Amino acid sequence: MAFDIDMIKKVYSQMAERVDAARDVVGRPLTLSEKILYNHLWDGKATKAFTRGKDYVDFAPDRIACQDATAQMALLQFMQAGKPKVAVPTTVHCDHLIQAKEGAAKDLKHANSVSSEVFEFLASVSNKYGIGFWKPGAGIIHQVVLENYAFPGGMMIGTDSHTVNAGGLGMVAIGVGGADAVDVMAGMAWELKFPKLIGVRLTGKLSGWTAPKDVILKVAEILTAKGGTGAIVEYFGPGATAMSCTGKGTICNMGAEIGATTSTFGYDESMERYLRATDRADVADEANKVKEYLTADAEVYANPEQYFDQVIDINLSELGPLLNGPFTPDLSTTVGKEMTEKATANEWPLQVEWGLIGSCTNSSYEDLSRASSIAQQAIDKGLKMKAELGINPGSEQVRYTAERDGILGIFEQLDAKIFTNACGPCIGQWARYSDPKNAPKNSIVHSFNRNFAKRADGNPNTHAFVASPELTAAIAISGRLDFNPMTDKLINEEGQEVMFDEPTGWELPPKGFAVEDAGYVEPVVDGSKVEVSVSPTSERLQLLTPFKPLGNKIEGAKLLIKAFGKCTTDHISMAGPWLRFRGHLDNISNNMLIGAVNAFGMKTNFVKNQLTGEYGGVPDTARAYKAAGVHTVVVGDHNYGEGSSREHAAMEPRHLGVAAVIVKSFARIHETNLKKQGMLGLTFANETDYDLIQEDDTFNFVDLNEFAPDKQLTLEVVHTDGSKDVIKLNHTYNQAQIDWYNEGSALNLIKKENNA
Ligand code: F3S
Secondary structure (H helix, E strand, O other): OOOOHHHHHHHHHOHHHHHHHHHHHHOOOOOHHHHHHHHOEOOOOOOOOOOOOOOEEEEOOOEEEEEHHHHHHHHHHHHHOOOOOOOOOEEEEOOOOOOEOOOHHHHHHHHHHHOHHHHHHHHHHHHHHOOEEEOOOOEOHHHHHHHHOOOOOOEEEEOOHHHHHHHHHOOEEEEOOHHHHHHHHOOOOEEEEOOEEEEEEEEOOOOOOOOHHHHHHHHHHHHOOOOOEOEEEEEEOHHHHOOOHHHHHHHHHHHHHHOEOEEEEOOOHHHHHHHHHOOOHHHHHHHHHOHHHOOOOHHHHHOHHHHOOEEEEEEHHHOOOEEEOOOOOOOEEEOOHHHHHHHHHHOOOOEEEEEEEOOOOOOOHHHHHHHHHHHHHHHHOOOOOOOEEEEOOOEHHHHHHHHHOOHHHHHHHOOOEEOOOOOHHHHOOEOOOOOHHHOOOEEEEEOOOOOOOOOOOOOOOEEEEEOOHHHHHHHHHHOEOOOOOOOOOEEOOOOOEEOOOOOOOOOOOOOOOOOOOOOEEOOOOOOOOOOOOOOOOOOOEOOOOOOOOOOOOOOOEEEEEEEEOOOOHHHHEOOHHHHHHOEOHHHHHHHEOOOOEEOOOOOEOOEEOOOOOOEEOHHHHHHHHHHOOOOEEEEEOOOEOOOOOOOHHHHHHHHOOEEEEEEOOEOHHHHHHHHHOOOEEEEEOOHHHHHHOOOOOEEEEOOHHHOOOOOOEEEEEEOOOOOEEEEEEEOOOOHHHHHHHHHOOHHHHHHHHHHO
């Protein structure tokens, strides 16, 4: 199942009818993004126009991709649904759990030993449920997806923010939380707020040292890290069609860094070339038949201001190479003098210690070949590396081809470390220091997407700057952050002044791609006999047991914590070292709400156990209530659960006996996640009732037996002096969601329906 041509044919066969119907109901020409969205409506042909930024719409994605860190809980949950197979084509990619240290061979061996139980679990679940499995070392999820699965006009979701990379091949591809992926795997619809649309018109042509990376670094500068929130960014214009498909992928990939829902490009010849080069001529042939539906209507790009919510113009001929950072991907500086001034003023170390090329953003054959053209010049001109260089190829196919074509050999001549085809330093999986917290201040340059503090090496003092692969190579060779390869000379081993020529490279390998073992494992046709084994003593994996329904009588529940102020999913379920336990609900629950500030005492992870009068951590206190058979309630402020779609933030409270989360307002995704886990997510009808809640309060739900859509619930709050407040609570449960509650979780309901 390299890819599913029948599924693609089906998407294309319904396109004309559905897109034409959408154009009729919308009453104007359509953008590409709208065509893809309207062609993927769960309910089929559009019968009404949706309001951007407002309407929640059910979609039917074509594919799902999961990476190894997020797949664990997603698949553990899917196993609960009682389905024999996933409902839509799905793949799992092992790329996040591989540390970069000594080089590919040793590092991969090490990962296969320390994370073997996780990899074996993912492999066996994939085999059982018809999921394509990409082994450790096969490559980075988004590069592998672009090479094998992405197709123009398709819609996919993935349990990773950079799923958006597939926009480079004309998809609407969106990063989601595990709970959303599980719904789609189980055959349910996927809900999304109909996005706003930002158009980016690219005129001119990239040349010299300017790369696709610089386009997105410029867009990040213009829109800032939040400017794309809730929007699809659609690129068009002559500058777009002149760019390679993998270059488009780079631009879409970093759309995540401006908060965009996703980014995309219309189908063009670069995509056709890429499809044919990656052994998908049949997809290109099918796409060619529906070409006009795989790009916007002509009027849209002629008068974009009329059809997009915002339009940005970038003339590629005037764009120069940029370095973005440190600590945020939207802080742009042009190479050379401006960097000298900024770095000096801000005390950014000018000496560069590492250059890193890779990540899902920039690890294509073209990226490696352009960077290697600079490395080759360093060899030819007698230059010595002033910084260290590390390379993570994007996939085994890219690595194998680049090795065959001598590209990796060029880097190796400069003593570069070739790391595994995996995320490595991009996700902190870089064993650079023995004690990163106390490591020295330094600068690095990389071709990745994110450069937050500690992201690459765990050292808060590492200043990471983001650049194109070719500029990363040049800066690493020069060892200077403010090196301008277009004007600056370097002194070679013989004391002569030399300069770099402009980088050159191949969009696609001239001799074609090749690979011996791509690292793909096809699932068996009938997985019913496949055993999924999880050791009961494992500390990283734990099979889930279905949650029991909370019932319609919740009385005597105790306040667990009244969270004060901001309470994001990170406060509820911290990341960092806890990521190790993502597949073990009981162990990861030891981080539940430890980042939230308790309104009583204003400390974190310090709450009262009303049963003993003693104070302790939130998880321990919750466990004590649970052991005593007492439900608990979490109270919170505005926008509770904002941040990520992490399902652990809902599963942990459910696991530790929290019956209800009552807040002034919710971040919508978290609210839905609570509903999916079969618990109560409620809001104060009167916000000031938050102030009534006291530390020793007990809660009685008075009319839960009448739980119904659009009907408030009543809560009796009993204070320690015996006085009571009776307050009203709002909710947004529809009947289906109340059914989830009644069954104990959405997955319990799916399982019940399966067995019916
Ligand atoms: Fe991996 Fe970094 Fe991309 S963690 S998926 S290479 S953003």
